[in-house]
Amino acid sequence: MAEAMDDWAGLHAPAERIRTAKLVNPDPDFLPFLIWEYGLGELTPYVPNLYSLVNEGVRWQRLRGTHRAVAIALGWLAHSAEIREALSHRRFWNSFQLYLDHLPEADAPDLERIENVAALSVPLRSKFRRGVQGYDIPALIGDRSRLDGALLDTDSGVALRADALAPRWSFGRLHEIDHLYSEADGTALDHWLDPVEEGAPLTWADAQMSWSQANFSWVSSAVSARAASLAGFFAGKRLHLALKDVAGEIIGYRLCRAVQVVTQTAGGIYRALGSRFLPATGGTLVYVEAMTAAGDGAGRHVASVALVADAVLADDVPPGRLWLEPQEVSAATFFAETPLAIDLRRTVRERVKIIVRF
Numbered sequence: 001m002a003e004a005m006d007d008w009a010g011l012h013a014p015a016e017r018i019r020t021a022k023l024v025n026p027d028p029d030f031l032p033f034l035i036w037e038y039g040l041g042e043l044t045p046y047v048p049n050l051y052s053l054v055n056e057g058v059r060w061q062r063l064r065g066t067h068r069a070v071a072i073a074l075g076w077l078a079h080s081a082e083i084r085e086a087l088s089h090r091r092f093w094n095s096f097q098l099y100l101d102h103l104p105e106a107d108a109p110d111l112e113r114i115e116n117v118a119a120l121s122v123p124l125r126s127k128f129r130r131g132v133q134g135y136d137i138p139a140l141i142g143d144r145s146r147l148d149g150a151l152l153d154t155d156s157g158v159a160l161r162a163d164a165l166a167p168r169w170s171f172g173r174l175h176e177i178d179h180l181y182s183e184a185d186g187t188a189l190d191h192w193l194d195p196v197e198e199g200a201p202l203t204w205a206d207a208q209m210s211w212s213q214a215n216f217s218w219v220s221s222a223v224s225a226r227a228a229s230l231a232g233f234f235a236g237k238r239l240h241l242a243l244k245d246v247a248g249e250i251i252g253y254r255l256c257r258a259v260q261v262v263t264q265t266a267g268g269i270y271r272a273l274g275s276r277f278l279p280a281t282g283g284t285l286v287y288v289e290a291m292t293a294a295g296d297g298a299g300r301h302v303a304s305v306a307l308v309a310d311a312v313l314a315d316d317v318p319p320g321r322l323w324l325e326p327q328e329v330s331a332a333t334f335f336a337e338t339p340l341a342i343d344l345r346r347t348v349r350e351r352v353k354i355i356v357r358f
Contacts, residue, residue: 026054042120046113047076065123073117095129103133103171107345111160115167128167130157135172135349158294158347169347176273177338177354181230185335189309191233196222227284227358231261234286240308241290241352242334243297251297253308253324258289272353286356296323297344305352306337
């Protein structure tokens with residue numbers, strides 16, 4: 001009778017399942033009820049993986065109001081960040097910034113998620129003020145001086161909402177290009193010397209230069225002399241960086257912030273491609289750098305970039321304008337075009353460094 005009426009063999013597995021239902025791989029249909037029970041409903045719009053939310057949500061609740069809670073919440077979004085709080089004597093002493101470990105993939109919805117999970121993880125009095133990755137220009141504290149309230153009195157970054165309390169986002173990306181000056185480049189610029197062999201003579205007629213332009217020593221090799229002659233052409237040149245889409249159409253032009261004839265040296269002021277470069281008379285390389293402003297060409301996809309010399313601006317376009325729309329340039333000479341894939345975003349400044357070799 002005891003053996004015939006023993007139901008434990010059939011009830012053992014369901015009983016164990018009931019005991020561990022919330023703890024070991026709960027069914028997807030069960031997750032909303034667990035989130036309600038744990039009080040995590042306010043996080044669900046911003047955390048896509050509900051399993052991660054359930055597994056770590058209780059711990060997050062216990063640590064809420066601390067830096068560790070922020071770390072857990074950002075981990076749900078595959079991010080980590082250094083928290084920097086404002087100085088205690090500042091007006092917004094209760095604000096903080098997040099220095100992210102890597103650039104979010106997109107402005108929307110990634111930035112909204114970061115903003116809200118961070119705000120829900122800190123004490124109620126704390127305000128998330130700014131997110132930073134790759135580009136950080138902090139404010140210059142000029143209190144009680146003539147600089148107070150000037151453009152230098154604010155941090156870099158842009159807000160995605162008109163709300164005065166909306167956080168600012170300051171992001172930057174670096175793109176480095178090693179370009180070998182080609183005959184096509186020289187033909188476009190009408191400045192080309194045929195390659196020479198090491199040790200071969202290079203005459204003044206070959207170099208197409210006058211005595212006043214002679215900036216390399218008599219003992220320089222023909223290869224170095226040729227490179228110095230070609231590089232010297234760019235001294236004082238005004239260049240733009242053209243951004244093109246997949247169809248080859250111009251997205252816009254950005255004025256280059258640096259065009260320098262340089263030489264590679266350990267103590268150089270410019271850094272690119274893992275090396276340092278120093279401006280030098282008679283240098284054999286050219287360093288070019290351009291940086292877009294946040295919002296330049298936002299929403300467009302760049303497929304290639306090219307350097308532009310002798311840009312002729314349309315009428316009524318100020319010569320010092322940094323970003324130019326395609327219709328604002330009536331004529332230009334393109335050279336050193338290089339494939340480069342960039343998704344232009346409102347919050348990201350794209351920094352392009354080009355080393356031109358000869």
